[in-house]
Amino acid sequence: MTAASPGPPPASGAWRPEDPAGQRQFLTLFAAPDRPLELELGGTLSPVVLAYETWGELDRTGSNAVLVAHALTGDSHAAGPAGPGHRYPGWWDHSIGPGKDIDTNRWFVVCPNVLGGCQGTTGPSSAAPDGRPYGSRFPRITIRDQVAVEAAMADALGIDRWAAVIGGSMGGMRALEWAVGHPDRLELAVVVACGAAASAEEIGLCSVQNEAIRADPAFRGGDYYGAAPGEGPHRGMGIARRIGHLSYRSEAELQARFGRASQPGENPLAGTAEAGSAGEVQGAGDVGSGGGAQGRYAVESYLDHHADKLARRFDAGSYVVLSEAMNHHDVGRGRGGLGAALGGVRCRVAVAGIDSDRLYPLRLQQELAELLPGRPEVTVISSMYGHDSFLIESEAVGRFIRTALQGGGGAGVVEERAG
Numbered sequence: 001m002t003a004a005s006p007g008p009p010p011a012s013g014a015w016r017p018e019d020p021a022g023q024r025q026f027l028t029l030f031a032a033p034d035r036p037l038e039l040e041l042g043g044t045l046s047p048v049v050l051a052y053e054t055w056g057e058l059d060r061t062g063s064n065a066v067l068v069a070h071a072l073t074g075d076s077h078a079a080g081p082a083g084p085g086h087r088y089p090g091w092w093d094h095s096i097g098p099g100k101d102i103d104t105n106r107w108f109v110v111c112p113n114v115l116g117g118c119q120g121t122t123g124p125s126s127a128a129p130d131g132r133p134y135g136s137r138f139p140r141i142t143i144r145d146q147v148a149v150e151a152a153m154a155d156a157l158g159i160d161r162w163a164a165v166i167g168g169s170m171g172g173m174r175a176l177e178w179a180v181g182h183p184d185r186l187e188l189a190v191v192v193a194c195g196a197a198a199s200a201e202e203i204g205l206c207s208v209q210n211e212a213i214r215a216d217p218a219f220r221g222g223d224y225y226g227a228a229p230g231e232g233p234h235r236g237m238g239i240a241r242r243i244g245h246l247s248y249r250s251e252a253e254l255q256a257r258f259g260r261a262s263q264p265g266e267n268p269l270a271g272t273a274e275a276g277s278a279g280e281v282q283g284a285g286d287v288g289s290g291g292g293a294q295g296r297y298a299v300e301s302y303l304d305h306h307a308d309k310l311a312r313r314f315d316a317g318s319y320v321v322l323s324e325a326m327n328h329h330d331v332g333r334g335r336g337g338l339g340a341a342l343g344g345v346r347c348r349v350a351v352a353g354i355d356s357d358r359l360y361p362l363r364l365q366q367e368l369a370e371l372l373p374g375r376p377e378v379t380v381i382s383s384m385y386g387h388d389s390f391l392i393e394s395e396a397v398g399r400f401i402r403t404a405l406q407g408g409g410g411a412g413v414v415e416e417r418a419g
Contacts, residue, residue, distance in 0.1 A: 008230025009311035011218075014118035014125035014318070015051075015085070022085020024051045024076060024113075024120050029152045037148060041328075043139040046129075050153055051120025052076050052112035055096060056104035058159070065159045066102060066405075067150065067186075068092065068111040069167030069174040071391075072244075072322055073314050075119035078111040087313050094394035101398035102405065107163065114174075115149045116141050116321040124317030125225060136222035138321060142328045143170075147177045151185070161185050164405060168192035168390035168397075169360070170322065173329045176368075180331045183346040190404050192352045192397065193390045195364030196338050196371065197330035202359065205247055206323040209240035213316050222317050237316040238307030245306050250356040250386035258299040266295035342371040350404035352379040352390075352397070359387040 029048045030037040036046030053076045058065060068078050070091065079090035079097055095101040096109055113121040116138070124138040154162070165186050167175040172194035179189040198206075213219055216236025224232050246254075262268055296304070332338035349372050353365035362380065369378045381396045383389040390397055 009232070009234045009308065010229050011224055011227035011232030011234075012118070012125050012315040012317070013311060013313040014123070014315040015120050020084035021120075022077070022083060023053045023080055024085065025053065026051055026120065027153055027156050029149060029156065037145065037152075039139055040142045040144045041140045045122065045139065048115065048122045048149055048152075049120070049126065050112055050115075050122070050149060052110055052153065053078065053080075054111075055079055055109040056107055058108040058157075062159055063161070063163060064106065064108050065154075065157075065162050066107045066109045067154075067162050067165045067178075068096065068102070068109055069150075069165065069171030070111065070114065071167075071169035071171050072326065073310060073319070074171070075117065076111050076113040076121075077119075078109075091391060095398045095401060101402040102166070107405075110153075110157070110159075112150060112153055114170075114322070115146045116318055116325060118315035118318040121149075123315070124222060124321055125315045133223075133225040135225060135317065138222070138317065141321060141325050143173045143177050143325055144181060146325065147174055147181060150174070150178075151182060154185070161187065164188040164190055166190040166192075166401060169194055169387065170326055173326065176331050179345045179347050179349060180335070180341050183344065186347050188348045188350065188404060189345075190350045190352075190401055191365075191368070192400070193354055193357055193360050193365075193387055194329075195360055196342060196368045197332060198327050199364065203327045205243065205359070206327050209243050210320045210323050212236050212239040212243065213320055216316075219316060222320070224316075233316040234307075234311040237311060237314070237319055238304075240319060241307045241310045242303040245303060247359045248386055248388045250358065250384055252356065253384045253386060254299060256384070258297070258302065261298040263296045263298050263301040266301075268295045268297050268300075270295055339371050342368070343373060345372055348404075348407075349376050350379070350400070351376055352381055352400045354381045354383055354385075354387065354389040354393075356382075356384055357387045357389070 027050045029050055031047040036044035037048050038044055074091050077086045077090050078092045082089050098105050102109055113119045115121055116123045118125050124134050126134055128134045165175045165178045172191040175189045175191050178186050213233055213236040216233040218231055219233035219236055332341040335341040351365050351369050353362040365378050369376050379400045381389055381393055383393050385392045
């Protein structure tokens with residue numbers, strides 16, 4: 001868990017038990033042999049270790065607990081500084097803390113690392129009961145399985161009912177699943193930048209990314225955890241990350257930010273890097289760049305950077321498992337369809353979307369709201385940053401969350417101007 005440095009990336013960026021725990025706390029759930037986690041698609045898991053972090057204090061009535069659910073490559077470190085055990089500051093640090101939008105002077109905030117993740121909770125990189133990493137043996141899971149683990153966590157922490165479950169992207173899927181599958185266990189679901197079911201395009205994009213990882217010979221079918229640095233599936237995951245990152249941002253932002261500019265010191269038209277930049281370009285090649293020492297456009301360098309960054313903090317096995325769980329997302333499955341499932345929601349639901357989001361376009365949030373009791377308002381966050389605006393636009397997203405927690409809302413569409 002040290003800071004990123006030159007050199008080949010590790011076979012996996014997963015947190016290991018010998019690494020500093022940082023602010024993580026741990027629960028062991030479903031440990032009794034006769035009470036394993038029953039998975040929706042078949043099979044069981046036992047035990048399940050869950051890593052989580054908390055902020056604030058649970059009040060005497062246990063009524064002030066807020067669950068924050070992270071997205072695909074997030075983790076339990078939603079707030080707080082970087083340090084031992086935490087490579088980067090909290091991914092929602094701008095919104096969680098004393099006096100912030102999710103005010104920890106009032107709320108007891110809990111953020112778990114999701115089932116199938118790689119930052120302390122049981123996932124493909126974790127040790128199975130036989131002591132070896134699960135790897136290819138890790139079962140298929142769904143968003144419902146992840147929420148089942150979160151419900152067991154709530155039981156262990158003495159939380160009967162959440163004041164709110166808040167999440168964006170994959171976290172929003174879990175907030176919805178809480179509202180549909182555990183309707184008596186939350187007062188409010190705050191859903192940002194997702195839909196009620198995965199769309200065809202979302203499934204296609206995730207599937208292509210997973211195929212890029214599986215096609216990397218270093219993936220070894222999922223059993224690569226003993227590989228030396230530089231010999232893991234970072235090339236395949238690097239390609240997957242590049243594809244994913246393009247879908248997370250908007251065309252307008254990429255054009256305004258990069259246009260056709262070359263990376264400084266490089267000449268894409270010459271076919272090779274200019275003097276002084278070969279080392280940097282070769283480093284990009286370590287995470288799947290097809291260019292080797294070829295000069296790059298600035299946008300290529302940007303994607304190379306994000307590919308390398310992810311290889312040093314995440315795990316390819318978790319990327320595949322969690323992407324497939326997102327593909328399976330459908331709150332209406334086995335419940336009579338989306339209309340019947342969402343029509344039975346009993347908590348308040350606050351819904352927000354982003355006008356430049358091409359991965360989870362606004363129509364998905366609007367369709368979701370139309371099926372919920374009372375047709376709650378859809379807050380439209382106007383931003384050029386695409387899907388990632390739920391992480392970037394701290395003021396607009398923060399205002400939306402704060403208003404929802406204060407009980408605000410009404411009919412119609414509300415527009416939040418970012419910045």
